[in-house]
Amino acid sequence: xxxxxxxxxxxxxxxxxxxxxxxxVYCGFADETNARNFPGxxxxxxxxxxxxxxxxxxxxxxxxxxxxxxRAGGEPLWHRAVADAEAAGADAVILADLGxxxxxxxxxxxxxxxLSVQAAAANPDAINLYTEAFGVRRVVLPRVLSVEEIAAxxxxxxxxxxxxVFGGLCVMAEGRCSLSSYATGRSPNMxxxxxxxxxxxxxxxxxxLAARLGGFTIHRTPKHAPAPYPTLxxxxxxxxxxxxxxxxxxxxxxxxxxIPALARAGVAALxxxxxxxxxxxxxxxxxxxRAAVEAQEAGRPLPEGALARLTEGQATTTGAYAKTWR
Amino acid sequence: xxxxxxxxxxxWDAAAVDAFYARLAEAPVARVAIGEWVCSKRxxxxxxxxxxxxxxxxxAGKEVALASLALVTLxxxxxxxxxxxxxxxxxxxxxxxxxxxxxxxxxFWVGPMVNVYNESTLRWLxxxxxxxxxxxxxxxxxxxxxxxAAGREAGVAVEVWGHGRLPLxxxxxxxxxxxxxxxxxxxxxxxxxxxxxxxxxxxxxxxxLVVNGVQTMSQSTASMALQAEALRAAGVAALxxxxxxxDFAGICRDYAxxxxxxxxxxxxxxSLVGRxxxxxxxxxxxxxxxxxxxxxxx
Numbered sequence: 001x002x003x004x005x006x007x008x009x010x011x012x013x014x015x016x017x018x019x020x021x022x023x024x025v026y027c028g029f030a031d032e033t034n035a036r037n038f039p040g041x042x043x044x045x046x047x048x049x050x051x052x053x054x055x056x057x058x059x060x061x062x063x064x065x066x067x068x069x070x071r072a073g074g075e076p077l078w079h080r081a082v083a084d085a086e087a088a089g090a091d092a093v094i095l096a097d098l099g100x101x102x103x104x105x106x107x108x109x110x111x112x113x114x115l116s117v118q119a120a121a122a123n124p125d126a127i128n129l130y131t132e133a134f135g136v137r138r139v140v141l142p143r144v145l146s147v148e149e150i151a152a153x154x155x156x157x158x159x160x161x162x163x164x165v166f167g168g169l170c171v172m173a174e175g176r177c178s179l180s181s182y183a184t185g186r187s188p189n190m191x192x193x194x195x196x197x198x199x200x201x202x203x204x205x206x207x208x209l210a211a212r213l214g215g216f217t218i219h220r221t222p223k224h225a226p227a228p229y230p231t232l233x234x235x236x237x238x239x240x241x242x243x244x245x246x247x248x249x250x251x252x253x254x255x256x257x258x259i260p261a262l263a264r265a266g267v268a269a270l271x272x273x274x275x276x277x278x279x280x281x282x283x284x285x286x287x288x289x290r291a292a293v294e295a296q297e298a299g300r301p302l303p304e305g306a307l308a309r310l311t312e313g314q315a316t317t318t319g320a321y322a323k324t325w326r
Numbered sequence: 327x328x329x330x331x332x333x334x335x336x337x338w339d340a341a342a343v344d345a346f347y348a349r350l351a352e353a354p355v356a357r358v359a360i361g362e363w364v365c366s367k368r369x370x371x372x373x374x375x376x377x378x379x380x381x382x383x384x385x386a387g388k389e390v391a392l393a394s395l396a397l398v399t400l401x402x403x404x405x406x407x408x409x410x411x412x413x414x415x416x417x418x419x420x421x422x423x424x425x426x427x428x429x430x431x432x433x434f435w436v437g438p439m440v441n442v443y444n445e446s447t448l449r450w451l452x453x454x455x456x457x458x459x460x461x462x463x464x465x466x467x468x469x470x471x472x473x474x475a476a477g478r479e480a481g482v483a484v485e486v487w488g489h490g491r492l493p494l495x496x497x498x499x500x501x502x503x504x505x506x507x508x509x510x511x512x513x514x515x516x517x518x519x520x521x522x523x524x525x526x527x528x529x530x531x532x533x534x535l536v537v538n539g540v541q542t543m544s545q546s547t548a549s550m551a552l553q554a555e556a557l558r559a560a561g562v563a564a565l566x567x568x569x570x571x572x573d574f575a576g577i578c579r580d581y582a583x584x585x586x587x588x589x590x591x592x593x594x595x596x597s598l599v600g601r602x603x604x605x606x607x608x609x610x611x612x613x614x615x616x617x618x619x620x621x622x623x624x
Binding site: 098102121123126142144173179182183185210216217233237242 | 396397398399400401403404407408421422423425426427439441443444445446448449450451462463464465468469470472473476492495496497499501504505524525526527528529530531532534535537544611614615616617618
């Protein structure tokens with residue numbers, strides 16, 4: 001069966017995901033070492049050990065994301081995170097940085113290493129480089145690939161692949177985007193944040209609500225309409241005569257219907273985005289995806305519409321997987 | 327400190343490329359990386375101009391490297407990347423795909439799209455053969471100083487993005503085509519209509535970004551005119567100047583004057599405002615609260 005890898009932003013979400021049927025959860029420490037470094041999220045060392053014990057007792061695995069790029073002069077913080085993940089009993093660490101991969105391979109050879117999507121390894125040559133140099137065992141693929149490209153990659157590599165199937169969608173190559181730091185000074189690579197709330201300001205201006213990030217207007221919405229969070233690449237901008245979502249429509253990824261194709265493409269694990277989500281949301285998504293991968297494994301048709309409620313009022317896309325961008 | 331010219335980010339035709347490198351050969355720059363690093367679809371239109379440009383630059387005494395693609399997904403792109411490594415010139419690695427094809431120990435350069443954020447990564451690349459690394463533009467001065475010191479120890483020259491619209495993001499999706507309601511495969515090369523990128527403003531008319539095919543850049547032109555002294559003190563070996571239209575060779579000369587102490591940073595900055603596309607400068611990544619910030623007079 002394809003492994004279902006589920007987000008756990010908090011210990012409560014970890015327990016909810018495991019209870020709902022996650023084969024594995026991924027989570028991070030509460031600092032800048034992981035790419036979801038949001039206030040109120042993530043795990044202390046004690047919570048991590050407790051989470052691992054809870055998951056292992058129920059047959060689930062825990063993958064610890066240490067996937068920002070260590071700060072020059074500050075690498076010991078990241079080295080400690082790898083050591084502490086191993087001490088907590090983590091089943092793998094998810095890494096992106098060359099230097100940190102080299103460190104983990106040398107000092108923690110028994111700790112399984114996954115390559116984070118933040119490393120943006122988008123073809124067999126790049127993946128094989130990471131495999132040979134650092135003994136990476138699984139690669140989380142960038143969301144810029146189609147199912148056919150994923151299948152082609154799997155034919156040329158010897159390690160497992162994991163792909164995102166549900167949740168928020170980065171349309172830029174992950175780990176290679178500094179839009180957020182251009183506007184705010186804080187970036188996914190350095191700080192584990194994108195379009196941080198600390199730099200968001202809303203202002204009522206006439207009949208509209210303007211949402212700004214670092215002083216740049218990202219959206220203007222009618223005052224009583226729902227105002228989307230001003231994530232930079234999902235904003236509304238003007239270029240020449242065109243005004244609209246220049247980079248990305250505000251959609252979320254739902255590749256449920258592509259699960260059979262992804263299975264045929266040789267994908268080992270399906271990943272759900274959303275460490276910032278509530279445990280109720282996580283539990284619901286996990287339950288329906290678990291049903292879907294079990295149906296897939298048994299050769300039954302996928303259950304219909306299980307996730308409709310979660311994406312209600314929100315458009316979804318199969319992203320690059322179905323190649324509509326090409 | 328000296329000057330490196332990065333590969334051109336934009337889609338120019340072969341005649342424009344030819345004229346550009348002819349003028350650049352006369353400019354006081356130490357080295358040049360040349361090649362298509364943004365979109366492989368553009369390459370057939372100008373690749374025939376590369377060999378002549380390389381020859382001309384080398385004859386003018388400049389070191390030359392071939393730049394690799396920054397995002398490699400297609401088979402054809404993997405072949406192109408492998409071919410680069412076999413071309414006999416130094417390769418500038420813009421994605422680790424290229425590194426896979428460079429024999430261990432063969433010298434190479436590293437471009438700004440490769441994530442070199444810390445000493446361990448720098449040392450790992452140095453052990454593989456890196457002799458020159460242009461740091462990611464978003465790094466603050468404190469990190470630059472640590473990496474420049476690590477570079478000196480490891481025998482790696484550390485470069486900083488010195489001039490040009492900033493490469494902020496790259497995508498599998500082409501925004502230029504999207505703006506024209508075209509899919510990437512049917513783009514009809516519309517990015518060629520905007521030789522410095524197409525401006526994207528906020529709904530309040532703030533100048534913000536430009537799209538350049540699959541790449542998103544800053545609308546402002548980053549300039550280290552006012553930071554050159556601090557970067558030199560930090561141990562930076564070179565400023566990287568990124569091609570733009572207009573009198574780029576003249577801009578190179580003025581940066582050379584700045585490094586030689588014959589022109590002040592303020593004078594250079596003042597002269598650049600009228601010479602860069604869009605007329606706005608920034609230096610906030612090394613020196614300010616955010617990348618878009620400019621430390622000089624508005």
